[in-house]
Amino acid sequence: DNVMTQTPLSLSVTPGQPASISCKSTQSLLYRDGKIYLYWYLQKTGQSPKLLIYGVSNRFSGVPDRFIGSGSGTDFTLKISRVEAEDVGVYYCMQSIDLPITFGQGTRLEIK
């Protein structure tokens, strides 16, 4: 299985400050179609996960532009340029280049 490792597992950020989450895969996520199958989700307390980023850096419909995805190969990063109170929750990266689809352990973001 393609293991996804996120760091840190938790972070506490002052509103208005940036935040960064790393996600590393054990196998390359670049497929022969030239696309990278790396996704980011946010799960707020008591809610189902919501898609933030697909294909490494593409924001899903309605996602604010303060969420920025980057990376290549096996190393990826989700950055929040200026954290807001509504950004609290658990962030997950996910790969779907092969089966089984696998998720990172999750990174809990809290507000200071």
Add this chain to the structure above:
Amino acid sequence: EVLLVDSGGSVVQPGGSLRLSCAASGFTFDDYTMHWVRQAPGKGLEWVSLISWDGGTTDYADSVKGRFTISRDNSKNALYLQMNSLRTEDTALYYCVKDIGGDSFLDYYGLDVWGQGTMVIVSS
């Protein structure tokens, strides 16, 4: 608006069976692969199964292979998960999830919209 409504969760004894359902609306259901993903209490996300748009391709996590069966009824815009030989470790919130789709002629691409989840508790 894409909407997925999960149902069928319950308390069941080990060894028992359960059938989950997902009612889809707001998109052309038979254009998309669909997935089930689960989340044990206080834990992370685990992909469970997928089924292609026409039901011709299915796949399962090793942890459920041989016990769970995914199916769909495109005439009813419905997705199902038949769960047999349930174990205590199957206790989780089960989500129906729509595939994001793409243009590379693949069976699956990734997950976009999630249902609200339905809780399965396996306990004696």
